[in-house]
Amino acid sequence: MSKKRIIVVGNGMVGHNFIDTLANAECASQFDIITFAEEARLAYDRVQLSKYFSGASAEDLALTTEADYQKQGIIYTLNEKVVAIDSHAKTVTTASGRVEGYDKLVLATGSFPFVPPIPGKDQDHCLVYRTIEDLEAISASAAVSKTGVVVGGGLLGLEAANALKQAGLETHVVEFAPRLMAVQLDEGGGKLLRRKIEELGVSVHTEKATTEIVAGEECRYRMNFADGSFLETDMILFSAGIRPQDELARQFGLDVGERGGIVINDYCQTSEADIYAIGECALWDNKIYGLVAPGYQMAKVAIEHIVSSLLTHEEPAASFQGADMSTKLKLLGVDVASIGDAHGHTAGSQSYVFNDDVEQVYKRLIVSADGKKLVGAVLVGDVEAYGTLLQLKLNDMDIPGNPANLILPVSDGSEPVGLGVSALPETAQICSCYDVSKGDIANAVQGGCCSMGDIKDATKASTGCGGCAALVKQVMDAELTALGVEVNNNLCEHFAFTRAELADIVRVKGYTTFSELLENHGSGHGCEICKPTIGSILASFNNEYVLKDELISLQDTNDIFLGNMQKDGTYSIVPRIAGGEITPEKLIVLGEVAKEYDLYTKITGGQRIDLFGAQLHQLPDIWKKLVDAGFETGHAYGKSLRTVKSCVGSTWCRYGVLDSVSMAIALENRYKGLRAPHKIKFAVSGCTRECAEAQGKDIGVIATENGWNLYVCGNGGMRPRHADLFATDLDDETLVKYIDRVLMFYVRTADRLQRTSVWMENLEGGLDYLKDVVINDKLGICDELEAGMTKVVDTYQCEWKTTIETPEKLKRFSHYINATDEDNNLLYVRERGQRRPATEQERIELVNLETAAD
């Protein structure tokens, strides 16, 4: 049987989701998938488009790559618009004249921005906000403008206003309706949003109908309004709604709605059974869905229908039944949420309103006539209740107790009224971006997932907008508890506390030794888990010499001899080479030492030099030579800051914008010696070419024209993760301040051996929460975090220098306590001019040789 041909017109978010899902389906081998993209690149994350202005590149936004498509055998053509459909011959024709036949055709053409027919709207600096190219045009225009106007005060318009404001423009929003976000918000919510936005310096003009755009006097343009007033501006951004891209359907005989949109049935079929429409171009039950989640649902439904109609001929299980349009987002830094019938249009509905002008919080709850069910809600300024309210609405549950409690502020100490996750039905949708239900999460837990990271990998839940993270964690914890997996975060059998709790105890009680903790808060004798963990906590608060009498027994394999133990019990030595910068003199010293002790020498991934094969008794001699030559310990043995990698930066590089080497050295010298739950790596790149690979590090710093961009919580290794953009355009001082806070917060609250990435993923609220804590000082602890870091920085010592200057500490550095012999079990062979431990087989041969020679 020949393969079935599926053609997808449009490679936007939904078209790509369709392709990706189909290509990963069991029956994928039965299909040839062909897609035409009008844009110059494959699908990217339009939802996150605004991140482009805060430094994200087109690659960062990409949802896939050409290599991935090629690997999956998907045939794609970029910059190629489909211009005709012949539904009888079942072919499409492209702008360049290609004709391709299909078995099933999927239209995923999205929508386009609506520009009101105002005279003068087609001038150079009149722009829209939909594609990466649009954003490039906006950046270019902003660079030569002082003032910008956004036409349209809806969701997208406000996002666009934020972009203009960030670009440094005096920003105005012009709205035809009497309030902002008229679709999602009621009057009270709109009013508060306006007040907050105006306080941020964006001027809002409501009830303004633009009649024409003419040349300005002060600025490039003047917008004249119907009421006789006017506004001068250098650029105009239209964000007055979207229109479904239904051109093909109109021209080639498919049914379209009165006000646009390709009509589809519950299986996403258009009026032609073999042609489907999904995403923003589709009109279902006379509704267009301008969000990505419903589009993904349509993609899923269409795939099931296509598979059943072409292959299995079974009744398709899924059908499209409409979608919830509730939203929660941050606009210009203001939290806004809207659920269900936000305007109270439902017959007989009643409202509860909470308004706090002082704290600037507005909440409205709309309930059914009998007061039992939630119909809708509007939240501005405090959206904490969103998760609970949304679930009540989606699952049509009875409101527990007095509805007013759902929006009233919580008095001190008492728990917010939430809805136990156990009350949710199995089918409750927890993650709307990826349509993950409570049952899906429960199954994942039953399949062995027990951390947020696991759940994300297994279900994709909370990897889209991330708004459901807190709820996902609650469901996961509840399920773990139900399975009898005691959600036991105890460090080990000796301490019934988490690492974070122990850190709190140490901080509050001011303990300086393990025995104080064990005596007052633990049991037994300790073990290889709690001892190093507490050693690390003590070090991050007190930063004492780790081989001090009371601390020495807490040090793990490597720390206890300040070296990295290798498989044969010898050690490797890694002196600090801050920022990867080293003088020829020092390089020669390393070479001489390595030669003298016959150490295997290798360059590390962190731009330093690792010398292998030193025996315990040799360590002090070797380090004496290194310290005398000006080297310090590199802490390669510790769960601590390792390296700050750098590119050469503006001092030599033709493209460098800032001096990345100096910054890397300054950062490495600041944080060297900081003990943490896991090793920490940094990198600093001197321009956005990113040669230092900073986005793969716990802390990444990238120079831009306007300062430093800070990335946090990335890592390489087993489960690589790109770091998240945390703050942009920072000066040196702010950069260091933020890093101090992030690191100290991590050191104090992370679990044992938890890398920054997993730590952040497990923080309820994730990246946004971390920003709130670090940038807005939500918890009021930033002073303390900074003070903690200052103490660590001020008490730094090179542990090897201290050790070689303390004779009684050197006693331990010998293989035998009662002899000066060397370990007789070490055997080496030479390879490429250096030595390495003999393999098992080689050992047998070597030992036989020796005995034969005796």
Added chain:
Amino acid sequence: MTTWISVCNLSDIDPDTGVCALLNGEQVALFRWGNSDTVYAINNFDPFGKANVLSRGLIGSVGERPVVASPLYKQHFDLSTGECLEDTEKSIKVYPVRVEAGVVALGAA
């Protein structure tokens, strides 16, 4: 009859750490339990990592049993019996040991 061979002073072993002693060509790991004069002696060879390193492991308790965790791959060995908690097949030899007048001595057969 056991012959006792002195190998070091008790004060040579930091509380809760180990050292390695050479006894007639055998490597013996000695551990001092806390600040006390209880000392344990087991063979120094790690049968998993195949290296002479056990004296450099961290000691602690599993339930009531005193143990050392191998510094290489963290298997536990009972300090008083030599039994490996993860795999009894890989248990190791223990040595008679005594502390008298601040001197640690091993019993040679």
